[in-house]
């Protein structure tokens with residue numbers, strides 16, 4: 228049940244029955260994510276004032292310069308999730324290996340694993356462009372009471388129990404699903420409270436925005452090149468508008484509100500695509516489908532891909548259903 232301007236706390240309590248395991252753990256897990264998001268938001272919003280935007284001099288498992296905010300966001304979410312007796316393991320874009328959480332009784336009895344990109348698009352921080360946090364939640368599949376294993380993390384996206392993102396933009400929003408539609412909550416920073424500002428978010432079936440880094444055009448598969456030319460034709464409802472922020476959360480959030488498609492195909496530099504299946508594509512695909520949209524690698528439904536590695540990449544096409552299907556038709560010619 229949704230009421231405009233309901234707080235996130237009220238929403239979680241009033242929709243508790245929707246959570247697949249109404250033990251309250253998932254509610255507490257969403258609550259801990261909202262707290263961590265407030266803490267990260269506070270740091271992101273003052274990034275320009277405090278010397279925390281410069282690269283920290285190290286690189287992460289992706290070989291990318293770690294911005295201090297990357298490290299801070301990662302530590303904030305890990306610490307917040309660890310201290311709440313809900314999570315038995317965490318995987319992060321910033322960590323080579325997954326993190327085992329024993330619980331305060333050291334008995335490995337917590338039931339959920341979280342996979343996350345703590346600060347996606349962080350290269351935009353220094354130029355004051357919006358960034359985001361992406362999270363994906365599963366129930367563990369190995370026996371409770373034993374240490375979490377890689378199998379708990381390598382689950383197909385269709386087994387997610389919840390997923391969402393926080394966008395640190397002109398306002399800060401938490402957008403998430405537990406499999407019963409997508410709802411967006413806007414943070415009132417003065418009160419530290421999130422309010423239901425976007426109930427039951429829906430991807431328009433069609434749109435006229437395409438989001439892709441056209442600098443990679445020469446390396447795109449022919450089907451993608453043909454689709455981009457299709458977008459640019461003077462015909463029917465085209466040419467479409469090209470909008471690409473370079474921040475996955477921001478591009479998909481805008482396209483979900485206005486209608487559009489985001490593409491990150493494989494390129495010469497990224498032969499399997501750049502985006503990570505487990506903590507970028509799966510959560511965004513769950514959100515997209517729950518909002519009536521679609522997400523594929525051009526051929527397969529993203530949520531049906533069986534992962535084999537923690538940081539594996541995939542080509543990614545996500546957005547308005549009819550636009551994704553048009554891309555697929557070009558890819559499958």
Ligand code: P6P
Nearest residue numbers: 347348349440473474475476501
């Ligand atoms: P490129 C940010 O690094 C990111 O993972 C996504 O947020 C974004 O959509 C994409 O990569 C941008 O990549 O190669 O176009 O700069």
